[in-house]
Amino acid sequence: MRILVTGGAGYIGSHTCVLLLEAGYEIAVLDNLDNSCEESLKRVKEITGKDFNFYKVDLLDYDDVNEVFNKEKFDAVIHFAGLKAVGESCAIPLRYYHNNITGTLNLCDIMAKHGCKKLVFSSSATVYGDPHTVPIKEDFPLSATNPCGQTKLMIEYILKDLYKSDNEWDIAILRYFNPVGAHKSGKIGEDPNGIPNNLIPYVSQVAVGKLECLSVFGNDYNTKDGTGVRDYIHVVDLANGHLKALEKIATKSGVVVYNLGTGTGYSVLDMVKAFEKASGKTVKYKIAPRRPGDIAECYADPTKAREELGFIATHTLDDMCKDTWRWQEDNPNGYK
């Protein structure tokens, strides 16, 4: 089977490309490199010893995307490409709506024209907004508290309407919790632009001395130690979830939705402690005011993915921290 991976040069995309190639899939990558480096794809080739085509194309360029489908026949698409910084999305919402929504509309239109109607979509736990309780199940109410989350939610509705209009489509919507970690080789990993928004890349840069001190955004939440609790999932487990979803939509499945999480929540201070243990470094931190839009607790009920996909996250918290640290130490400036 031949799979097109949009956003395949990115953090989760590149890890998924490794597993796809190792599982015997043929792939091609489409990425505009807006928020990623082609170096990551060179490293994917190094890790797997396999080759594939890379198309530096923006999903907003309809004709360029169509040309890719003229060149290669794809059995399915895994769609990672999109802007995903929550804070930035509040500052430039129109860019986020245009990029994420129009890009996806172009992709689906071109897929249909070329008879490719199997899609795995990269959604997010942010579509649950501030859940009334945890752990979170797939049938919980959906809402978004920022433009980034809104685009994920809107695309989910678009894909469900697309299926209603044409039931030849098979679509898996994957709601990620908090991806962390890196491939065990240390050759690929998370390479945020500028100052990291997310916790673990920030902690990792403090540990390596690139940043001075972590601000812990609030310690007065109604959680075990007052700091925010999240469901951190190793990026390799997350990548594996995409292969399980591909298997699911290989046969008639319609639209299926799954949480990809571990089912275990860890607090910010848990993560700091775990990272210090894994890296042998001290992570300096201070308590700071809450970050607007943050919620207290967010972790998955992973039952549905386990029962229907046979998906189970196997990497431990120590794996997540050790693998992050190896990537950070070997690549202090990311791919640059």
Ligand code: WQD
């Ligand atoms: C985790 C915890 C913070 C940074 C993510 C992103 C985004 C989304 C998935 C797409 C929270 C605390 C963080 C820091 C801190 N993807 N924190 N100091 O908030 O769960 O959201 O969800 O939609 O990737 O929005 O992840 O890593 O930003 O924060 O104390 O410098 O760490 O308050 O409790 P989050 P995060």
